[in-house]
Amino acid sequence: MIQVLLFAELQEKTGKAKIKLKAGHMTVTELKDVLMDKYGIKQLDKVMVAINEDYAEDEDRIQPGDTVAFLPPVSGG
């Protein structure tokens, strides 16, 4: 199981804050493909990804049990 978190604009456009995926090991890119194909979530190319609260790259690997957050460009301050 992989827990996916969506924030801000991404959350609003998809109407989802959390998605639980039955999935094994995969890369960030592969997860993006699943979210695009299965859930129709677009605009994933311009967002940052964090695995278990650490920023990650497209080629980084996701393990079952991980929490993967998709973070639109931040605007704090």
Added chain:
Amino acid sequence: MENHLFEIVEEPIQIEKVIAKVVRREAGAITTFIGTVREWTKGRRTLYLKYEAYVSMAEKMLRQVGEEVCGKWPDVKIAITHRIGELQISDTAVVVAVSAPHRKEAYAANEYAMERIKQIVPIWKKEHWEDGEMWIGNQSETVSYAEGKPIIKGDKH
């Protein structure tokens, strides 16, 4: 590094309490940055703002900002509090307090911390205008976020 130095809160920020966290005998200067909600941006009138955060990661990234600051200016102590939720015009959104033996490093460290907050801390601002609303992204304009990533590791200077 003490955890409570870096906080995401929902209630109004008590500025003096943030400052008090960095007060110490070695300090000869304390710089305080207070980020407030602006009414007019590029000719558009803001009614109120809404901030959202990935709270646990945001606090972790604030701690990272603090670690970067202490790496660059070993003599400083820093505390950061960012508020989320609905904020009105002139409300305080963020407070960065830095104490240092001398003022120059207190100013420099404070500015650096604020730049990094805008780059790596997962907090989002939604503007509510008279004629609409929009999530704001990449306001720091120092990051080519369109290419996909903020400068995560720091030390861009």
